[in-house]
Amino acid sequence: MCDLVLWCVSPQRLQEVGTEEDLRKILFGGTFHVFDYEWRKSSFQFREPDSELSYALETPSGGARPVQMVVQARVLKYLLFMRQNGDEGRTLLRVGKKDQETALATALSDSLWLAGQQASATVTLVTEDYCVTPHLGYKLDNFTERLQLFTFSQKEDARKFILEHIHCFKDEGSHGVILFLYSLVCSRTVDRKQQNKLRRRVCTLLNLLLTGRASPNVFNGTLLFGEDGQEMERGRLLQVGSMLKTPVFPVWLCCINSSYSVVFGLNRSLLSDWKMEHLFHLYYYSGQSSQTTTARLTVDTHSHHWEAPADGDPEKRFPSLEMTIRTKWAGAAVDWSGHAPFY
Incomplete structure (x- = not known):
């Protein structure tokens, strides 16, 4: 009370x-x-x-x-x-x-x-x-x-x-x-x-x-779905627009495998200075009680050694968090700095 x-x-x-x-x-x-x-x-x-x-x-x-x-x-x-x-x-x-x-x-x-x-x-x-x-x-x-x-x-x-x-x-x-x-x-x-x-x-x-707005959509601008303006079909992945992926501060809410978590950086310039995006650190908190330390990831956007497999589902070979990060920084290499990857 x-x-x-x-x-x-x-x-x-x-x-x-x-x-x-x-x-x-x-x-x-x-x-x-x-x-x-x-x-x-x-x-x-x-x-x-x-x-x-x-x-x-x-x-x-x-x-x-x-x-x-x-x-x-x-x-x-x-x-x-x-x-x-x-x-x-x-x-x-x-x-x-x-x-x-x-x-x-x-x-x-x-x-x-x-x-x-x-x-x-x-x-x-x-x-x-x-x-x-x-x-x-x-x-x-x-x-x-x-x-x-x-x-x-x-x-x-x-x-x-x-x-x-x-x-x-x-x-x-x-x-x-x-x-x-x-x-x-x-x-x-x-x-x-x-x-x-x-x-x-x-x-x-x-x-x-x-x-502050109760919108059901996360894409940029306005999109029409079908002649009668129906909503997206059920089961289709939400397409998050670039505007929501580029906030004022480097803190992101993630939904990975239907579980919510946060990824964040310590340098605000990461989102305003393109030179900062070459090699930088991100930190991850899953919200799960099993996590006892903050996971630090090193992201290299100029490394090209990461390639999707020729066949098969890439999400089955790479941690889902890495795949999520690559929706913002395509092709980036992610080093988990000794932490066990979160799938």
Whole structure:
């Protein structure tokens, strides 16, 4: 349970803004469905402070992992490039508890502010009182019915508020990922979210997290599929456009074999100076508990010794992460620096 501190904002109950049923309909298509156990136990917990992976969030397998890994990418952006202390592009430092909490609050507020079109952000927290009167066809989950909304017109105010209540998002049993997801939907506003039909595709949710727009597509510009404008056929791989592969900061969200992870670099110039792309290091965090060290890869884009096999499926011979990197740097050679390759 979150103990609310005094803040210069007027909280709204879900019943007052008519959102409780809309939230369920957006996410599940109806009011009878609730989040399963894996979602309800998910929060934003870091690895041990001041350890080698102290920058990393714990992301058990389950439906919440894509959301957690997007937040992980924003945490890395803050720790590597946004902190005031130290130089940009620093080596991976051991992160203390205070920096962990600040990074998480910044990451969450960044996504909420984008979802609010950089004009507002809404944070949802759990209270003791029930804010919704159940009715026929509405299934109680003892969680959504106790939400209150806090809306901010300044990004920094939202960040400070989240930091004050950071335990509501990171503590065990806090339902932290669900709270963040509800905050995201409310920041975007329900009406716009209904139009985008968020519940249909994971890609739509991830785009909302990454860009503030709930688009189901990841290609550049506009593409038409068939004479009647139908969506891409099911089972076809998403074609990620060059714009999403070239972010402002060298941090990428990856989906490899249906598992989400992050790849990142320490040098921001990697994306603005072509000379930096000849030979450089990338770092990989899979989100899996079995990973105990950060994998460092050396990427050589001028080496030509890598060639696809004459026959057969190349993905069966080369690690999937290497193949993913080559979608950005075609033909690059990847040295795992002694780490066991992630397939």
